[in-house]
Amino acid sequence: QVQLVESGGGLVQAGGSLRLSCAASGSIVNRVVWGWYRQAPGKQRELVATITSRGGISYVDSVKGRFTISRDNAKKMVDLQMNSLKPEDTAVYYCNANLPANMGNYWGQGTQVTVSS
Numbered sequence: 732q733v734q735l736v737e738s739g740g741g742l743v744q745a746g747g748s749l750r751l752s753c754a755a756s757g758s759i760v761n762r763v764v765w766g767w768y769r770q771a772p773g774k775q776r777e778l779v780a781t782i783t784s785r786g787g788i789s790y791v792d793s794v795k796g797r798f799t800i801s802r803d804n805a806k807k808m809v810d811l812q813m814n815s816l817k818p819e820d821t822a823v824y825y826c827n828a829n830l831p832a833n834m835g836n837y838w839g840q841g842t843q844v845t846v847s848s
Contacts, residue, residue, distance in 0.1 A: 733757040733837045735826045740842030747846070748814045753826030753839055755807040764829040765802055765809035769822035769844075776825070780811060793819075816846045 739751040751767065762784040770776040780790045780800040788800055799812040809826060826839035 733759055733828060735828060735837055735839035737826050737839040737842040740824060740844045742845045743816055745816060745818055745846055745848050747816050749844060751811040751824055751842060753809045755828060759807045760830060761804045762831045766827040767800060767811045768825045768827055771822040818846045818848045820844060821846050
């Protein structure tokens with residue numbers, strides 16, 4: 732069984748920065764695809780960024796140039812550095828681990844990010 736725990740959320744003014752971290756416990760393989768998602772009130776959950784085992788990275792257009800995803804296989808962690816935050820980035824952010832070969836798809840409990848204008 733895999734458990735994911737996010738940390739690093741909080742309240743920040745527009746233009747500020749936050750760094751989210753997600754730590755995994757249990758059987759995580761290096762081939763996991765990590766993802767960060769977010770869900771704002773009244774909106775559907777959206778994919779923010781992903782990073783594959785080979786380091787392939789993708790971002791939703793709205794965060795390109797501002798957010799950076801990174802992974803540490805040895806520590807079984809994935810981070811999301813968020814710079815130049817905007818009020819529209821306000822949401823609950825979720826970490827996701829998608830394991831290969833139908834080994835499972837796991838979610839963290841979410842961490843609140845609030846950006847004030």
